[in-house]
Amino acid sequence: xxxxxxxxxxxxxxxxxxxxxxxxxxxxxxxxxxxxxxxxxxxxxxxxxxxxxxxxxxxxxxxxxxxxxxxxxxxxxxxxxxxxxxxxxxxxxxxxxxxxxxxxxxxxxxxxxxxxxxxxxxxxxxxxxxxxx
Numbered sequence: 001x002x003x004x005x006x007x008x009x010x011x012x013x014x015x016x017x018x019x020x021x022x023x024x025x026x027x028x029x030x031x032x033x034x035x036x037x038x039x040x041x042x043x044x045x046x047x048x049x050x051x052x053x054x055x056x057x058x059x060x061x062x063x064x065x066x067x068x069x070x071x072x073x074x075x076x077x078x079x080x081x082x083x084x085x086x087x088x089x090x091x092x093x094x095x096x097x098x099x100x101x102x103x104x105x106x107x108x109x110x111x112x113x114x115x116x117x118x119x120x121x122x123x124x125x126x127x128x129x130x131x132x133x
Contacts (some may be wrong), residue, residue: 003035006066007042008050009091010073016083020046023076031069054094060130063095064123068109071102075111101129 007028014024025046032042054066070091074084089102108122 003032003037005053005055006069007032007045009052009054009066010069011045012050012052013070013073013084013087015049016087017081021077024073027073027076052091052094054091058095060127061123063130064126066095067092067097067101067105067126068119068122071105071109072111075109078111096131097126098129098131101126104129
């Protein structure tokens with residue numbers, strides 16, 4: 001299930017600076033719950049680091065969702081660490097994006113809820129950074 005893999009990637013990112021902040025934990029739990037996972041299924045994921053596994057069969061929209069949520073989580077505590085940026089760049093590359101996508105998203109993604117039209121603009125922009133296979 002891609003959602004579990006996505007949560008694991010988000011948890012890895014949240015743990016990079018040594019501790020998962022409450023805002024980060026709640027953001028990840030909310031994503032899990034929005035995808036029909038129970039809190040009891042999500043909480044055990046916080047106890048360990050996970051391998052960086054990105055499903056191969058993701059649609060363009062799913063790829064955007066992965067990278068968008070990673071960047072939003074990175075910005076949620078209003079501090080960005082070099083290791084967080086490197087991690088997001090690595091995942092973006094695995095997803096099939098050119099590295100410049102991360103800089104565009106870091107400039108445009110907000111650390112608070114965004115309007116649907118704002119996200120749609122970002123979705124279209126991000127698609128232009130996908131490498132053609």
